[in-house]
Amino acid sequence: MSLRPIHPLHHDNNDHDDDHPMSSIETPLRADAFIMDDEVKIEKIEEHFREIMNILGLDLTDDSLNGTPHRVAKMYVKEVFSGLNPKNHPAPRLFENKYHYDQMLVEKEITFYSHCEHHFVPIYGKAHVAYFSTGKVIGLSKINRIVQYFAKRPQVQERLTVQIGREMERVLQTPDVGVVIDANHMCVASRGVGDTNSKTGTAYFSGKFKEQSVKKEFLNYINSR
Numbered sequence: 100m101s102l103r104p105i106h107p108l109h110h111d112n113n114d115h116d117d118d119h120p121m122s123s124i125e126t127p128l129r130a131d132a133f134i135m136d137d138e139v140k141i142e143k144i145e146e147h148f149r150e151i152m153n154i155l156g157l158d159l160t161d162d163s164l165n166g167t168p169h170r171v172a173k174m175y176v177k178e179v180f181s182g183l184n185p186k187n188h189p190a191p192r193l194f195e196n197k198y199h200y201d202q203m204l205v206e207k208e209i210t211f212y213s214h215c216e217h218h219f220v221p222i223y224g225k226a227h228v229a230y231f232s233t234g235k236v237i238g239l240s241k242i243n244r245i246v247q248y249f250a251k252r253p254q255v256q257e258r259l260t261v262q263i264g265r266e267m268e269r270v271l272q273t274p275d276v277g278v279v280i281d282a283n284h285m286c287v288a289s290r291g292v293g294d295t296n297s298k299t300g301t302a303y304f305s306g307k308f309k310e311q312s313v314k315k316e317f318l319n320y321i322n323s324r
């Protein structure tokens with residue numbers, strides 16, 4: 100596995116709020132994370148988000164603003180952070196590899212939208228996923244679903260990359276998986292250092308993908324138009 104640091108930019112000042120440490124490959128969730136059901140979560144987040152807006156001095160009686168706390172709460176629970184909840188875990192069906200296709204399969208340019216767990220602003224980009232079948236295959240759209248599931252969490256790009264790679268290994272029962280992610284981080288672009296052009300690349304290579312020739316074939320394919 101080779102991972103590049105999430106920030107290509109070097110910070111020589113002491114803006115620690117721009118550091119992006121990753122504590123573990125597993126998303127740090129508490130054991131009681133899903134005792135509360137979605138509807139209760141939405142109600143509670145709505146309350147707290149209304150309070151944040153109040154503190155900021157916004158007039159919540161304004162027509163344009165009064166629905167915002169509920170919209171944000173629903174979006175968090177049902178959409179952008181729905182990948183935290185194991186009940187939304189995709190369960191892809193496996194098929195026999197009837198064609199005995201034994202070459203690399205690549206699905207490239209899977210668009211994803213995630214959120215930086217340090218700033219709660221979007222990370223978005225493209226994921227490229229490849230594997231060698233050991234006798235089973237899954238529908239291509241299922242690879243998209245795996246990417247989306249792990250993207251819909253507060254994330255750091257390195258963890259997202261590894262979580263997708265490990266899930267592909269587990270689901271396809273193959274040790275040969277490659278994942279490359281190119282992403283834009285709004286926390287780098289729209290605030291902080293304000294770099295709108297930098298992109299961050301991360302990669303996960305297991306099994307055959309650690310071989311130079313295989314890695315090269317995968318990367319060439321990603322870079323071809």
Ligand SMILES: [Zn+2]
Nearest residue numbers: 215217218286
């Ligand atoms: Zn961030």
